[in-house]
Amino acid sequence: MGYASPPGVWDGGRRVLDTAPILSVEGLTVALPKGADRSLAVDNVSLELRRGEILCIVGESGSGKSALSGAIMGAPAPGLKVVGGSVRLQETELTGLSERAWRRIRGNRIAMIFQEPMAALNPVMPVGQQIMEVFELHATMSPAERRERALNLIRSMQLPDPERILRSYPHQLSGGQCQRVIIAMALAMNPEVLIADEPTTALDVTTQAQVLELIRELRTIQGHAILFITHDFGVVAEIADRIAVMRNGRIVEIGEARQVLTQPRHDYTRELIAAVPSLAPPSGDASVSAATGSEKKTVLAVTALAKDYGRVRAVNEITFDLERGTTLAVVGESGCGKSSLARLIVRLTEPTSGRVEVNGKCFLTLEGSERRASCRAVQMIFQDPFGSLNPLRTAGATIARAAMLAGVDRRSARALASELFDRVGLPREGLDRRPSAFSGGQKQRIGIARALAMNPDVLIADESLSALDASSQAQILDLLRKLQKELGLAILMITHDLRVAAQISHRIAVMQAGRIVEIGPAGRVINSPEHPYTRELLHSAPGRGLV
Amino acid sequence: MSVRYAWLRALARPTAAIGALVVGGWLVVAVLSHALAPFDPLHSMVPLMTPGAHGPGGTVFWLGTDALGRDVLSRLIYGARTVVVVATAATLTAYALGIVTGLLAGYFRGHVDIALSFITNVVLSFPVLVLYIVIIVALGASAANVVLAVTFGSAPAIFRIVRAITIDLRSRDFIAAAITQGESTWRILLVEILPNASGALVVDFCLRLGYSAITMGVLGFLGLGLPPPTPDWGGMVNEGRTMAFAFPHLVLFPCLAISSLVLGLSLLADGLRQPAGRVGRG
Numbered sequence: 009m010g011y012a013s014p015p016g017v018w019d020g021g022r023r024v025l026d027t028a029p030i031l032s033v034e035g036l037t038v039a040l041p042k043g044a045d046r047s048l049a050v051d052n053v054s055l056e057l058r059r060g061e062i063l064c065i066v067g068e069s070g071s072g073k074s075a076l077s078g079a080i081m082g083a084p085a086p087g088l089k090v091v092g093g094s095v096r097l098q099e100t101e102l103t104g105l106s107e108r109a110w111r112r113i114r115g116n117r118i119a120m121i122f123q124e125p126m127a128a129l130n131p132v133m134p135v136g137q138q139i140m141e142v143f144e145l146h147a148t149m150s151p152a153e154r155r156e157r158a159l160n161l162i163r164s165m166q167l168p169d170p171e172r173i174l175r176s177y178p179h180q181l182s183g184g185q186c187q188r189v190i191i192a193m194a195l196a197m198n199p200e201v202l203i204a205d206e207p208t209t210a211l212d213v214t215t216q217a218q219v220l221e222l223i224r225e226l227r228t229i230q231g232h233a234i235l236f237i238t239h240d241f242g243v244v245a246e247i248a249d250r251i252a253v254m255r256n257g258r259i260v261e262i263g264e265a266r267q268v269l270t271q272p273r274h275d276y277t278r279e280l281i282a283a284v285p286s287l288a289p290p291s292g293d294a295s296v297s298a299a300t301g302s303e304k305k306t307v308l309a310v311t312a313l314a315k316d317y318g319r320v321r322a323v324n325e326i327t328f329d330l331e332r333g334t335t336l337a338v339v340g341e342s343g344c345g346k347s348s349l350a351r352l353i354v355r356l357t358e359p360t361s362g363r364v365e366v367n368g369k370c371f372l373t374l375e376g377s378e379r380r381a382s383c384r385a386v387q388m389i390f391q392d393p394f395g396s397l398n399p400l401r402t403a404g405a406t407i408a409r410a411a412m413l414a415g416v417d418r419r420s421a422r423a424l425a426s427e428l429f430d431r432v433g434l435p436r437e438g439l440d441r442r443p444s445a446f447s448g449g450q451k452q453r454i455g456i457a458r459a460l461a462m463n464p465d466v467l468i469a470d471e472s473l474s475a476l477d478a479s480s481q482a483q484i485l486d487l488l489r490k491l492q493k494e495l496g497l498a499i500l501m502i503t504h505d506l507r508v509a510a511q512i513s514h515r516i517a518v519m520q521a522g523r524i525v526e527i528g529p530a531g532r533v534i535n536s537p538e539h540p541y542t543r544e545l546l547h548s549a550p551g552r553g554l555v
Numbered sequence: 556m557s558v559r560y561a562w563l564r565a566l567a568r569p570t571a572a573i574g575a576l577v578v579g580g581w582l583v584v585a586v587l588s589h590a591l592a593p594f595d596p597l598h599s600m601v602p603l604m605t606p607g608a609h610g611p612g613g614t615v616f617w618l619g620t621d622a623l624g625r626d627v628l629s630r631l632i633y634g635a636r637t638v639v640v641v642a643t644a645a646t647l648t649a650y651a652l653g654i655v656t657g658l659l660a661g662y663f664r665g666h667v668d669i670a671l672s673f674i675t676n677v678v679l680s681f682p683v684l685v686l687y688i689v690i691i692v693a694l695g696a697s698a699a700n701v702v703l704a705v706t707f708g709s710a711p712a713i714f715r716i717v718r719a720i721t722i723d724l725r726s727r728d729f730i731a732a733a734i735t736q737g738e739s740t741w742r743i744l745l746v747e748i749l750p751n752a753s754g755a756l757v758v759d760f761c762l763r764l765g766y767s768a769i770t771m772g773v774l775g776f777l778g779l780g781l782p783p784p785t786p787d788w789g790g791m792v793n794e795g796r797t798m799a800f801a802f803p804h805l806v807l808f809p810c811l812a813i814s815s816l817v818l819g820l821s822l823l824a825d826g827l828r829q830p831a832g833r834v835g836r837g
Contacts, residue, residue: 351731354734354735355735356731356734356735379737380737380739381737383735383736383737384736384737386735387735387736388731388732388735390728390731390732391728392728395727395728395729396727396728396729396731396732397729398729398747398751399751400750400751409736409738410736413736413737413738455732458732458736462736
């Protein structure tokens with residue numbers, strides 16, 4: 009059947025907005041269960057979505073953006089209840105439809121793309137069969153016809169070797185390939201509306217760039233109306249035609265992308281845009297000069313560090329120095345060995361070969377009490393704020409324990425804990441609370457306080473920002489910068505995000521397949537990258553036009 | 556929500572409340588048996604009286620007397636003390652062994668894990684009853700040997716639970732944080748890991764206490780339990796077995812005692828399961 013061409017929608021690169029909306033939401037209100045931190049998840053939200061446009065809904069976690077998409081799909085999350093407003097898909101009123109009626113709409117006229125592509129696919133069924141299942145549900149076709157259509161869809165997703173992909177199980181595909189399969193499934197019935205909930209959040213930057221490109225093409229060439237939900241203003245800048253900013257269940261600002269990005273009207277929008285780390289490194293600030301000054305002292309020296317897993321060399325002859333008061337960012341995509349590198353340095357994993365020197369002393373050969381005494385100098389902040397704190401222990405006890413391990417007596421440790429709580433910007437009454445009482449960003453602050461309690465010389469941050477909202481990210485970056493200036497900390501920042509690296513580091517090392525392919529001053533690496541892989545990473549970073 | 560409140564709320568549920576009531580009742584009986592028992596459980600009076608029969612001097616044998624003329628109710632009450640002391644001791648030692656080996660195997664993996672898991676599998680592949688009989692016959696019937704047999708029989712299952720939980724917790728970052736802070740291994744095991752495993756273990760402990768009580772009953776029935784004349788529920792069933800048709804009270808009451816205690820413990824475990832499952836998941 010082929011796609012109906014949308015007349016007048018795409019006019020030589022200029023979008024014309026005079027067509028009638030395909031999806032219109034009016035005064036939609038969704039109630040949260042009693043006892044939640046507010047009474048409404050979505051509060052009187054109205055918006056319109058037209059053919060051939062991408063409307064981005066931006067907001068931080070808890071802003072109600074996922075509750076909104078769930079309500080539009082007629083499947084609010086457990087505990088949520090649509091209490092008012094209307095959702096119309098062209099002439100059809102969607103609120104109050106029976107589950108039977110919904111089944112003819114979902115996947116057929118409105119389709120959804122999820123955040124975790126691996127989790128959205130059935131792991132024990134070839135992906136081709138999963139696509140064909142959509143046709144079985146919504147259309148009458150012969151098996152051969154279904155197969156042909158599935159093959160065409162895979163082909164249009166720009167996946168290599170479509171025949172093989174069709175036969176593959178999800179685990180045999182990469183994250184990016186799985187996400188394309190999900191998109192193919194969503195497009196199977198050529199739906200009028202596509203809802204994408206954080207579709208690229210789980211992907212590497214280079215893969216993310218490709219998937220965003222694909223979604224842009226769907227809009228431009230095939231005229232789909234796309235509701236794109238994300239927390240990342242960089243992604244928004246890449247893809248949005250219009251932007252709706254959500255906070256506490258309300259839309260605080262909605263408008264044309266260029267206007268919202270360049271002349272935001274609402275303070276909160278400005279805050280969110282300001283929180284997006286810029287790719288331009290901060291120029292000539294005090295900490296840089298401090299490092300190049302008289303106190304130039306190498307605190308961490310890594311020489312030819314390597315780790316083999318079976319016959320695979322995960323970390324390959326890594327060598328670098330880290331000086332007091334400076335930050336080195338190690339940037340790379342998932343699986344490049346950057347986290348293994350961090351774990352090798354603190355000896356959570358024993359290396360195959362190489363040397364790690366802390367303050368001139370070889371750390372790798374120490375054993376027993378000697379090892380325990382010198383691990384004070386290198387402390388780590390972990391990726392997952394939920395897993396990195398003992399759930400049964402209060403924040404104060406966790407920090408005090410770390411101080412005691414560094415040789416502080418019990419009473420002073422308690423005092424130090426409350427002092428550190430101030431230092432990382434947490435309210436003192438939280439000292440006696442367990443981790444479950446804190447938000448993700450606050451938990452990460454507790455983790456930083458715990459590391460600081462050991463009075464370290466080197467702080468290793470392993471993807472410590474990746475689980476946080478943009479505004480918490482910006483705050484934690486500020487905190488790290490401040491602590492570095494005050495305490496002269498050396499920071500090793502492990503990250504997949506070049507923007508984060510550009511913000512905080514004096515030097516950047518780019519890792520690919522276990523090797524450092526390029527290392528140099530942050531400004532030089534970002535402004536004139538030498539290695540082609542660095543150039544590719546830079547090119548893929550979303551939101552380059554934003555700042 | 557604090558952990559303490561979660562336990563309290565668990566007891567507000569009917570299953571847990573009934574379980575706690577039954578178990579608590581038997582505990583009180585065990586502690587106060589000397590005050591509650593109308594007769595000396597070892598003293599012979601009139602043999603084979605039926606329940607409710609009058610004894611000498613206006614006394615009543617509420618549950619009758621056995622073939623040697625001892626008051627069944629008094630033996631039942633003192634039997635509660637026996638079962639509570641021995642079953643709890645046996646379960647506690649089984650837990651001590653299972654927790655230590657499980658923590659070590661789950662934390663260190665490698666050779667330690669392979670060796671301990673191998674031994675566990677060998678023990679588990681034996682029919683437990685045969686194992687008990689072999690141990691008691693070889694070492695003689697005594698309270699200490701019953702404890703030993705039950706420990707040997709149930710520690711492997713506890714080992715498996717603790718090992719699995721430890722492997723899971725071992726991979727969490729808060730353990731990595733403790734390692735990078737130079738925390739000693741035994742403290743990581745006992746302070747960081749064990750409390751986070753306690754939710755599941757408390758539930759399992761209640762169930763296993765019930766199993767131990769059953770095991771004691773079975774051993775007593777086979778004549779391998781505590782040596783006579785110690786009042787022991789399983790032993791009472793065994794002694795009354797041959798006359799069970801003529802004098803059902805000899806067998807019926809000790810059986811009811813065993814099943815009520817086990818049922819109480821199961822209900823309690825069931826009631827605790829849900830809140831305990833939440834503990835440690837943050």
